[in-house]
Amino acid sequence: MKQKMFILKDTELDKAEIEVRKALSEGCFRIGIIVVKSCKTIGEIIGELRRVIKGNIYPSLSIWVVNSEEEAEKLLEFELGKLYE
Amino acid sequence: MNRFDVILSTDRSLMTNHHGKEFLGFGTTMPVILPRKFLQWLFCPPMKHDNGIVWQAPYGLRRIEARLVHDGINAAVVDPDYVPKYIEEGAKVLIIRHHDWFGLNPPTTTWTAFIDKEPLNAILFREFIESVCRLKDKYDFKIIVTGPAVWQWLHMYDLIDRYSIDVIVDSNGDREEIVVSRVVKRILEGREVPSYIKMGIKDNLTLDKLVPILHASVNGLIEIGRGCPRKCAFCSVGSRPVRWYPLDFIEKEIQVNVREGVNHGILSCTDVLLYGSDTVIPNENAVIKLHILAKKYWKQVGWSHCTLAAAIANKKLIDTLAEILIDGEYQKFIGVEVGVESGSVKLMRKHMPAKSKPFPIEKWPEIVEEAFSLFHEHNIIPAATIIVGLPEEDEDDVKATVELIKRLRPYRSLIVPMFFVPMGPSRLGREEWFRKIKPYHVELLMACLDHALYWAEKLIEDYMNDKKFLIIKKALKWFIGKVKSSRNLIEKKLKEIAESNYG
Numbered sequence: 001m002k003q004k005m006f007i008l009k010d011t012e013l014d015k016a017e018i019e020v021r022k023a024l025s026e027g028c029f030r031i032g033i034i035v036v037k038s039c040k041t042i043g044e045i046i047g048e049l050r051r052v053i054k055g056n057i058y059p060s061l062s063i064w065v066v067n068s069e070e071e072a073e074k075l076l077e078f079e080l081g082k083l084y085e
Numbered sequence: 086m087n088r089f090d091v092i093l094s095t096d097r098s099l100m101t102n103h104h105g106k107e108f109l110g111f112g113t114t115m116p117v118i119l120p121r122k123f124l125q126w127l128f129c130p131p132m133k134h135d136n137g138i139v140w141q142a143p144y145g146l147r148r149i150e151a152r153l154v155h156d157g158i159n160a161a162v163v164d165p166d167y168v169p170k171y172i173e174e175g176a177k178v179l180i181i182r183h184h185d186w187f188g189l190n191p192p193t194t195t196w197t198a199f200i201d202k203e204p205l206n207a208i209l210f211r212e213f214i215e216s217v218c219r220l221k222d223k224y225d226f227k228i229i230v231t232g233p234a235v236w237q238w239l240h241m242y243d244l245i246d247r248y249s250i251d252v253i254v255d256s257n258g259d260r261e262e263i264v265v266s267r268v269v270k271r272i273l274e275g276r277e278v279p280s281y282i283k284m285g286i287k288d289n290l291t292l293d294k295l296v297p298i299l300h301a302s303v304n305g306l307i308e309i310g311r312g313c314p315r316k317c318a319f320c321s322v323g324s325r326p327v328r329w330y331p332l333d334f335i336e337k338e339i340q341v342n343v344r345e346g347v348n349h350g351i352l353s354c355t356d357v358l359l360y361g362s363d364t365v366i367p368n369e370n371a372v373i374k375l376h377i378l379a380k381k382y383w384k385q386v387g388w389s390h391c392t393l394a395a396a397i398a399n400k401k402l403i404d405t406l407a408e409i410l411i412d413g414e415y416q417k418f419i420g421v422e423v424g425v426e427s428g429s430v431k432l433m434r435k436h437m438p439a440k441s442k443p444f445p446i447e448k449w450p451e452i453v454e455e456a457f458s459l460f461h462e463h464n465i466i467p468a469a470t471i472i473v474g475l476p477e478e479d480e481d482d483v484k485a486t487v488e489l490i491k492r493l494r495p496y497r498s499l500i501v502p503m504f505f506v507p508m509g510p511s512r513l514g515r516e517e518w519f520r521k522i523k524p525y526h527v528e529l530l531m532a533c534l535d536h537a538l539y540w541a542e543k544l545i546e547d548y549m550n551d552k553k554f555l556i557i558k559k560a561l562k563w564f565i566g567k568v569k570s571s572r573n574l575i576e577k578k579l580k581e582i583a584e585s586n587y588g
Contacts, residue, residue: 047242054509062279
């Protein structure tokens with residue numbers, strides 16, 4: 001199944017819905033959102049993404065919270081199938 | 086005491102067999118309006134165990150346990166009181182599964198709209214998780230939360246931090262065991278894992294990946310299929326395609342239960358009458374084979390859910406199934422949950438147009454009444470739900486539902502009002518919660534209560550006909566008596582609440 005991972009800062013989580021829709025339009029049904037944490041807690045990040053999670057019932061979504069852009073870059077190549085299959 | 090790398094558990098509201106009477110489990114959704122010890126004794130007594138290894142466990146936990154063991158992971162389901170001991174012994178991962186973490190599901194939401202007290206199940210979970218997360222200061226282990234109601238964490242997100250939750254698996258029951266197993270493996274190998282994982286509809290479980298449970302499930306409840314063909318907008322299960330488990334798989338899970346001393350069981354899915362069917366018309370042959378198989382092993386067989394339209398679609402089948410199951414000795418009736426949801430054709434057409442299939446939705450009230458009558462004749466006792474406050478509901482819709490409930494009075498049943506909750510993931514998952522009744526809802530709530538009071542004592546007699554339930558039966562009858570004597574006061578209170586909500 002086609003997948004897509006993208007990186008967001010925790011201050012720009014409002015962009016998540018658009019990025020998910022873009023991924024869906026590209027035929028990606030496994031989507032990973034990598035969030036670089038700076039000022040928010042993991043709970044706050046997940047809470048802020050609630051509408052994205054609840055509203056998108058077709059794709060498989062995963063939210064990865066990391067502490068730096070370097071960590072986020074490394075995760076970009078992660079094969080999501082390792083979690084689902 | 087054995088050491089496990091992974092332990093699975095839940096709080097006492099679920100780690101119990103409710104005295105062998107599954108329906109008593111609903112009592113745990115009640116706010117603590119009576120002494121708590123009494124409520125716990127009545128609705129969720131402790132589970133028998135050996136050094137914390139429980140006799141029966143919730144089916145969902147059993148499925149994950151089976152998958153983990155199948156994947157070579159040393160795992161077991163343990164009693165909540167023993168979780169600290171197993172963590173002290175070196176467990177690295179604790180998996181917690183629940184279906185109403187914070188008391189936000191429809192039954193609890195409905196209770197708490199009128200009674201400003203915390204529901205019993207929410208208290209039990211809070212106490213359990215607080216005791217567990219305190220251990221994190223001392224021991225190195227991760228907490229995974231999973232199950233069909235993890236969407237509740239999205240509404241209580243500050244608790245993700247407070248309770249140090251590491252991973253939330255939002256599977257709605259599908260592919261859950263596989264994903265949890267993958268996450269656990271990664272944790273045990275010290276690799277990174279996501280904080281939240283949600284399985285989409287495109288990632289449905291294929292039947293070849295199923296692993297049967299290894300130990301007894303609570304009251305022998307076993308799943309016979311997943312998904313639903315009716316796709317009602319409020320329901321999360323309905324968004325999944327239908328898959329029926331093969332009979333040999335079902336037989337293995339029944340055998341596990343019987344081997345461990347559970348001689349009664351519940352066939353669980355969205356519509357037992359559609360077992361083996363690709364449509365909304367029952368596959369007579371498959372359903373009969375399933376029931377003959379279940380009755381071969383179990384003295385009593387219950388259904389988790391069925392639909393009223395499927396019952397009407399093949400009335401002869403209902404006749405046959407009642408004949409197979411109700412032997413007059415061990416089993417005198419069949420209990421089942423059904424969705425009436427509304428008496429309003431307008432609302433049904435809007436949110437659940439396929440609920441009436443293969444009949445037109447315009448016939449919905451007639452279908453409901455006909456099915457109730459059919460069930461009454463065959464000693465099938467439905468516990469029906471009504472959804473209060475569906476999006477776009479108005480006074481006429483509520484009146485239509487009241488009318489329908491009144492027509493159902495002659496039929497042995499319970500009718501339970503449930504406030505609309507935007508459960509996720511569903512097509513109504515982003516809608517607003519219904520919390521405040523309007524004056525015209527009072528008549529609806531009272532119609533449900535009057536129906537319950539009319540039938541309650543008779544149902545308790547039938548449901549608890551064994552001598553061993555004498556004390557529980559007395560306690561329930563005492564409670565019903567209290568409600569009966571307070572009937573007018575309840576109505577007055579409801580009117581006051583409705584008026585204060587909308588001035």
